[in-house]
Amino acid sequence: MPHRTSTPEDAAGSQATAEELPLKRERAGRYLTRDGRFAVEQNSGRWMLLDTEQTDELGLPLVRGPFGSLDDARDAIRAARTGPTPTSPLEGRAATTAKADEKRAGGRAGPKAYDEPPAPPSPPPPPPLVVRRLEPGDGPTLRRLAEEAGEFEAAGARSAASPPPLDSVNARRFLARPDVHLLVASEGNELVGFALAYELLRRRGDPMELRVEEVAVRRSRRRQGIGRRLLEELWAIGRDRGAAGAIVTTRAGDLDGIAFLRATGGRPDREETASVRFSLTG
Numbered sequence: 001m002p003h004r005t006s007t008p009e010d011a012a013g014s015q016a017t018a019e020e021l022p023l024k025r026e027r028a029g030r031y032l033t034r035d036g037r038f039a040v041e042q043n044s045g046r047w048m049l050l051d052t053e054q055t056d057e058l059g060l061p062l063v064r065g066p067f068g069s070l071d072d073a074r075d076a077i078r079a080a081r082t083g084p085t086p087t088s089p090l091e092g093r094a095a096t097t098a099k100a101d102e103k104r105a106g107g108r109a110g111p112k113a114y115d116e117p118p119a120p121p122s123p124p125p126p127p128p129l130v131v132r133r134l135e136p137g138d139g140p141t142l143r144r145l146a147e148e149a150g151e152f153e154a155a156g157a158r159s160a161a162s163p164p165p166l167d168s169v170n171a172r173r174f175l176a177r178p179d180v181h182l183l184v185a186s187e188g189n190e191l192v193g194f195a196l197a198y199e200l201l202r203r204r205g206d207p208m209e210l211r212v213e214e215v216a217v218r219r220s221r222r223r224q225g226i227g228r229r230l231l232e233e234l235w236a237i238g239r240d241r242g243a244a245g246a247i248v249t250t251r252a253g254d255l256d257g258i259a260f261l262r263a264t265g266g267r268p269d270r271e272e273t274a275s276v277r278f279s280l281t282g
Contacts, residue, residue, distance in 0.1 A: 023040060023070070023074070026039075029041060029042035030042070031070070033077060036052070037051065037052055037053050038050065038051055038052070038077050038080070039052070039061075040070065040073045040077075043066070046065065046066035046067060046068060047065060047066060047067040047068075047069065047070055047072065047073040048063055048064070048065040048066055048067075049063070049064040049065050049067065049073050049076050049077065049080070050062070050063055050064075051063075051064065051080060054080075064076050064080065126187065127187045127188035128187070129185060129186075129187055129192070129226065129229065130185070130186050130187070131183055131184070131185045131229055131230060131233045132183065132184065132186075133181060133182065133183055133237070134175050134182045134183070134184060135175060136172045136175045136176040137172075137175075138175060139166075139168050139171035139172060139175070141184060141191070142165065142166060142171050142174075142175065142182070143165040143166075143171070144191060145184070145191065145194055146163075146164070146165035146166075147165065148191065151218050151219060151220075152193075152194070152216035152217065152218055152219070153216075153219075179198060179199035180196075180197075180198055180199075181195075181196070181197045181198075181199075181210075181234060181237050182194065182195075182196050183195045183196075183230055183233055183234060185217075185226050185229060185230055190218075191218070192217065192218045192221045192226055193215075193216060193217040193218060193221070193226040193227060193229075193230055194214070194216055194230070195212065195214060195215045195216075195227075195230040195231065195233075195234055196212070196213045196214045197210045197211060197212045197213065197234050197237075197238070197246070198210070198211045198213065199211075199241060199243065200247070206244075207242065207243065207244035207245075208241070208242055208243050208244065209243055209244060209245045209246060209247055210234065210235075210237075210238040210243045210245070210246040210247070211246070211247050211249070212231075212234065212246055212247065212248040212249070213249065215227055215230055215231065215248070217230075227260060227264075228264050231264055234246070247269070248261055248266060
């Protein structure tokens with residue numbers, strides 16, 4: 001009688017048969033294998049096989065079926081023990097969907113739920129400080145200085161009613177004079193300071209000097225170097241015009257103004273003078 005040598009496949013099949021048969025009935029319509037790995041459940045007249053050692057992408061037991069009979073479910077158990085692990089198209093579909101979403105978004109994947117929110121945009125830089133001399137066509141700016149005069153006065157200062165702005169003809173005549181230098185400092189559309197100086201000629205051979213009548217900075221913008229910048233621009237104009245020096249007039253009680261002028265290089269004039277005003281209109 002011929003003798004057949006046992007193979008590893010025979011041993012695996014015997015082991016699978018020993019483990020699969022019989023199925024243990026847990027309750028009506030549900031059976032378990034002896035090792036507890038597989039569960040066979042009846043659903044709408046058909047049988048589903050649940051594998052507790054293999055899970056799907058969601059971490060749930062892998063489900064095989066449906067099968068038409070309990071014997072078909074047993075065959076599926078045998079195939080599951082000896083065959084390769086089944087694959088699911090879910091992961092591939094998810095990757096394809098993610099790529100399509102990224103393409104629709106312009107090639108950039110959207111932020112994940114756990115990402116930190118984006119930092120708020122930085123505020124735009126402030127406009128630069130611009131100092132310039134008013135020209136004959138700057139009548140509207142001259143009018144603005146007159147209308148906003150109260151913003152440049154010292155806090156708590158009491159001044160007489162401001163005279164009306166120059167009309168367009170007189171404004172052009174005033175700004176056209178080469179010996180009048182009215183500088184304005186602005187940031188964007190805001191006027192933040194101004195300075196007014198005249199060229200003072202002498203009857204003798206003394207060199208010309210600048211007489212600075214006003215240096216004013218908007219109250220909200222003081223102590224930011226604007227007044228110093230205005231004086232520096234005036235001194236540059238004076239040197240170009242041949243001035244040997246400058247005289248700045250201020251009230252005797254204006255301690256802040258005197259301290260500012262000293263800090264910018266000025267020194268008190270030793271001459272004590274008094275101002276006397278005359279009316280020429282009768």
